[in-house]
Amino acid sequence: MKNTRFSIIICIAGIILFGVTGAYAQETGACCTPDFTCIDDINVEDCESLGGIYQGDGSNCATVTCTAPTGACCTPELTCIDDINAVDCESSGGIYQGDGSNCATVTCTAPTGACCTPELTCIDDVTNAYCQSQGGSYQGDGSNCATVTCDVCDCRPGDANDDGVANVGDVVYIIAYVFKGGPAPQPYELCSGDPNADCGGGVGDAVYLIGYVFKGGPPPCSCEDWVTACGMPIH
Ligand SMILES: [Ca+2]
């Protein structure tokens, strides 16, 4: 009889304890996710498992603003901007300096080097990001124009499929490009597909190549000839 009464007490205590902890586990509130959207009615464990920041029991998205932390941003030109979030900084090519950082204590430095512009001139002391933003080709950290050659003529007019030789495969490639919406000549859409150096791509180039390959006609022009005829940049 005593044992039975004891069991009942334990059972009731268990039910009360379960009720209390159960109620506690069901507390919910708003959650700011890592991409700064707000989710309502979520408990702290679920919020944190999403990588979010729990806004407190009973909070809700109507009154919560999920904002990204801000800090200083070094732009590609190495100037500093304050009070910007990481996503905005990096989407403009900058380097985010950390939450709470500010330009008063930040020095924006980045490795620099030489940059070959699309016009094949050389610019010194620019960052990779800046060079690319100008459509250039970055030559590596610490490189400089004294030792860099930008004016490389690396187009092979007539080798439209970029396999190193101008032959019947390029005739087929150019015809597919002109008449069937095939891929453009590579790597330079115009120059690589323009063996007759008339600064335009078309069926005339296929005819010119056929003459060269099958009929002993003149060979495709050189890259230098093409640039002389059509000018820089190679494209
Ligand atoms: Ca080829």
Ligand SMILES: [Ca+2]
């Ligand atoms: Ca042509």
